Amino acid sequence: MASFSRILLESYPINCQGLQRIEFTKENISLTVYFGEVIPCLKDLDPKKVSFDACFHDGFAPLRNKEMWSPEVFHYLSKLSNDKTTYSTFSSSKIVTEGLKQNNFQVQKSKGFGHKRHMTKASWSKKSKKKNDSRKKDVAVIGAGLAGCTLAKKLIDKGHNVTIFEKDAGFNKGPSSFEALVVYPRLSAFNTPYSHFCLHSYLYSTSYYEALKTTHWNKTGVLLLDFDETTHKRFNDLLKARQDEKVFKKVSKDEASNLAGISVPNSGLYFKDAGWLNPKNLIKELLNNSEISFVPQEVKKITETKVYLEDNEYSFDHICLCSSFQSNKLIELKGIRKKRGQITYLSKELDIANLKIPICAEGYISPTSKDILITGSTYSNSFSEKATLEDDLKNIQKLKKITDQKVKVLGSDYGYRSTTPDHLPLVGKLKDIFINISHGSRGTTSAPISAQFICDLIDGSPPIFGKEMIKSLSPERFTE
Numbered sequence: 058m059a060s061f062s063r064i065l066l067e068s069y070p071i072n073c074q075g076l077q078r079i080e081f082t083k084e085n086i087s088l089t090v091y092f093g094e095v096i097p098c099l100k101d102l103d104p105k106k107v108s109f110d111a112c113f114h115d116g117f118a119p120l121r122n123k124e125m126w127s128p129e130v131f132h133y134l135s136k137l138s139n140d141k142t143t144y145s146t147f148s149s150s151k152i153v154t155e156g157l158k159q160n161n162f163q164v165q166k167s168k169g170f171g172h173k174r175h176m177t178k179a180s181w182s183k184k185s186k187k188k189n190d191s192r193k194k195d196v197a198v199i200g201a202g203l204a205g206c207t208l209a210k211k212l213i214d215k216g217h218n219v220t221i222f223e224k225d226a227g228f229n230k231g232p233s234s235f236e237a238l239v240v241y242p243r244l245s246a247f248n249t250p251y252s253h254f255c256l257h258s259y260l261y262s263t264s265y266y267e268a269l270k271t272t273h274w275n276k277t278g279v280l281l282l283d284f285d286e287t288t289h290k291r292f293n294d295l296l297k298a299r300q301d302e303k304v305f306k307k308v309s310k311d312e313a314s315n316l317a318g319i320s321v322p323n324s325g326l327y328f329k330d331a332g333w334l335n336p337k338n339l340i341k342e343l344l345n346n347s348e349i350s351f352v353p354q355e356v357k358k359i360t361e362t363k364v365y366l367e368d369n370e371y372s373f374d375h376i377c378l379c380s381s382f383q384s385n386k387l388i389e390l391k392g393i394r395k396k397r398g399q400i401t402y403l404s405k406e407l408d409i410a411n412l413k414i415p416i417c418a419e420g421y422i423s424p425t426s427k428d429i430l431i432t433g434s435t436y437s438n439s440f441s442e443k444a445t446l447e448d449d450l451k452n453i454q455k456l457k458k459i460t461d462q463k464v465k466v467l468g469s470d471y472g473y474r475s476t477t478p479d480h481l482p483l484v485g486k487l488k489d490i491f492i493n494i495s496h497g498s499r500g501t502t503s504a505p506i507s508a509q510f511i512c513d514l515i516d517g518s519p520p521i522f523g524k525e526m527i528k529s530l531s532p533e534r535f536t537e
């Protein structure tokens with residue numbers, strides 16, 4: 058028992074409102090914990106997707122903690138039950154037995170444990186229409202960027218058959234071919250769907266990359282500099298809202314410089330679990346280490362179950378679109394915007410040669426797996442199909458907020474982000490096709506949790522998101 062509780066305690070999620078998933082890969086168990094007030098939490102679970110096998114109701118004495126035993130709680134427990142659901146609680150109070158009986162549970166008073174004379178056991182008494190489709194599926198994933206590859210790997214790990222289609226088989230174009238992408242969240246102290254998603258996707262992605270045990274993920278920590286008034290106010294609000302230092306902590310200018318390995322001009326916030334990854338190598342590793350079938354061709358057309366290439370067609374149980382801004386060629390989607398970005402590679406010289414971790418201010422600078430640094434990035438509506446000097450100069454201008462050292466440019470690259478007006482990705486189902494796109498400027502954090510969600514939908518497992526978040530990410534949300 059002690060060995061089980063040790064594993065549980067080591068992986069136990071930090072206290073932050075919402076659903077969190079922990080995967081115990083070796084034991085083949087996943088644990089979903091919902092932190093929050095009981096009624097909003099139960100209300101946020103979709104009875105069509107979530108159904109309890111066993112419910113242990115543990116909420117202090119009913120007279121001391123009325124919310125936990127209210128008629129509404131029993132109503133939602135009933136909605137989330139099926140004909141195999143069992144219920145138990147240490148309490149044998151009348152409030153409990155009545156609440157259960159009124160909501161279609163068959164109640165049984167049993168012998169209690171410890172110093173308790175009685176406890177309550179119950180089972181749901183109605184016939185359930187809920188069915189779990191646990192069949193292994195044939196799934197097509199279109200696009201082998203971070204979104205497609207993290208999804209393909211999740212599906213393979215769950216035992217599905219996966220074929221991934223990619224038109225740029227050399228992985229030589231776009232952000233997935235950059236030498237490094239920085240993994241950190243854009244947090245705000247306000248309780249908005251965007252801030253909620255940013256925090257949860259960050260927490261999920263950092264444990265996801267850790268669990269991969271790959272050399273292409275570098276958990277170095279990331280430093281965010283307090284470089285202007287707006288940032289200063291945002292950081293102060295964040296520090297007031299979250300004081301436990303589990304996600305970030307305030308660091309002085311000297312502490313920041315020590316962590317970064319170079320002298321920085323401001324204090325900042327330090328995210329200890331953040332870091333940077335080499336997207337191209339990680340993608341190759343995800344594809345190589347598994348039984349994913351790889352088809353290096355452009356998909357020309359899709360239906361709910363068919364993928365058409367120039368001169369071939371394939372049939373599947375499900376199709377998942379992970380083709381970023383190019384998805385519009387295959388299905389009509391509202392709300393996608395295409396934003397160009399350029400990064401600049403720098404020589405490791407003088408002070409910045411000692412850079413140990415990514416630093417973000419107006420732009421960012423990060424180590425890479427080669428003997429060069431990366432700085433970026435621009436954000437524009439341009440469609441220039443070559444790297445420009447103008448954009449390199451913009452990146453170097455932004456870098457001045459981090460270091461005033463002279464730098465030597467070694468090269469540059471560009472790519473396109475798919476973004477949306479509310480900055481949240483489009484993740485979910487549309488016209489019976491799974492959509493996982495528009496990860497904007499935060500694909501490294503948002504791809505793993507989105508992959509988990511799509512995998513849950515395909516698997517018929519309880520989803521990693523509650524109803525509110527599912528609505529906020531819906532691919533239909535920009536359609537009138």
Ligand SMILES: Cc1cc2nc3c(=O)[nH]c(=O)nc-3n(C[C@H](O)[C@H](O)[C@H](O)COP(=O)(O)OP(=O)(O)OC[C@H]3O[C@@H](n4cnc5c(N)ncnc54)[C@H](O)[C@@H]3O)c2cc1C
Binds near residue numbers: 237241354383399435
């Ligand atoms: C300049 C710049 C800097 C960035 N920096 C960061 C950063 O530091 N940290 C961070 O988290 N994010 C960063 N991003 C964002 C991040 O790169 C993206 O969010 C992420 O790469 C999106 O992954 P994706 O898989 O959705 O899209 P992509 O990586 O674009 O992959 C989509 C894939 O689909 C393929 N495809 C499209 N259509 C078809 C078709 N019909 N058939 C077959 N294949 C098809 C494409 O060839 C492509 O490989 C940056 C982006 C840019 C442009």
